[in-house]
Amino acid sequence: MQKGMDELTHGDSAAAYADLRSILAKYPTDLALLRPRAAAGMASGHDADALSLFRQALAQRPSDPWRLRLAAIVLEARLGRWNEFDRDVEALRVAKKNGMDHGLDGSSGFVIDEFNIGTGKVQGVIYPQQLSRYHTLCRFSLPQQAELNAPTPAGATSSTSSARCHNPDFQPYMDVESDDVDQAAFKKANPDKAAKGERSYSLDSYPAPCSQR
Numbered sequence: 001m002q003k004g005m006d007e008l009t010h011g012d013s014a015a016a017y018a019d020l021r022s023i024l025a026k027y028p029t030d031l032a033l034l035r036p037r038a039a040a041g042m043a044s045g046h047d048a049d050a051l052s053l054f055r056q057a058l059a060q061r062p063s064d065p066w067r068l069r070l071a072a073i074v075l076e077a078r079l080g081r082w083n084e085f086d087r088d089v090e091a092l093r094v095a096k097k098n099g100m101d102h103g104l105d106g107s108s109g110f111v112i113d114e115f116n117i118g119t120g121k122v123q124g125v126i127y128p129q130q131l132s133r134y135h136t137l138c139r140f141s142l143p144q145q146a147e148l149n150a151p152t153p154a155g156a157t158s159s160t161s162s163a164r165c166h167n168p169d170f171q172p173y174m175d176v177e178s179d180d181v182d183q184a185a186f187k188k189a190n191p192d193k194a195a196k197g198e199r200s201y202s203l204d205s206y207p208a209p210c211s212q213r
Contacts, residue, residue, distance in 0.1 A: 013043035031060045035068070042075060051075040066095070070110055077113045077124070089126060096128035109139060117142075135178040135199060142172040142207075174205045 017040035024033045034057040041050030054072045061068065069088055076085040109125035116122070123141040130137060178199040186193070186200030 013040045016040040017044050017046060029056070029060065031057055034060065038071070042071065047075050047078050051079065051081075066092070070112075073110075073126075074112050092126075092128055130178075133179075134175070135201075137176045137178075137201060139176075140174045142174065170208065172205075172207045174203055176201050176203055178202070179204075 017037060020033060020037040020040060024030070024037050027033055034053050038050045038053035038057060041047070041053060051072060054068050054075065058068045058072065069092065073085060073088050073092070076082070076088065109127045111123050112126050113124035114121055120142070125139045125141065127136060127138065178201045182200045182202050183194070186198075190198070190200075
């Protein structure tokens, strides 16, 4: 076991995943083995097996699930298991709303997916509670772009727009959100659903600082 743990600590996830297999076969319900082998599998591309192992670990620790469930959510997204993903995200939001776990920070998102586009990286983030008055469900942080190529806002000169739009630290993003315009149209078309608290969402992009609200 120690060899596998050392390999995981030093970043050799593939070796750790292989070396922890035999000892986990002897002790299949041992949480001290399930969690590191699941983590090693997740880091080395064995996503389906890692998800199975994390779920076995969840069964062992139902009263303290969030670190394990968040890992499962990441893997569900990778594997395209969206029904399971929606179920676990909803459980996360209910836990935060009901105060079941104060470690779930409603103002900070959790990265659930990362992938490369060209030389840049996209991160997918979900929020335990819908963020801000725009009810943001999730955000995709995008690679840096040529911000000064963004359209000049109405009523602004090109020079003032350039000053506002130039921020080398700004990270472009896209939000899945429900603003007042979305909801007004949804309420008109679906009054019964709106009365039950349901919302309509759209995907909106913010390529430069001057596009932020």
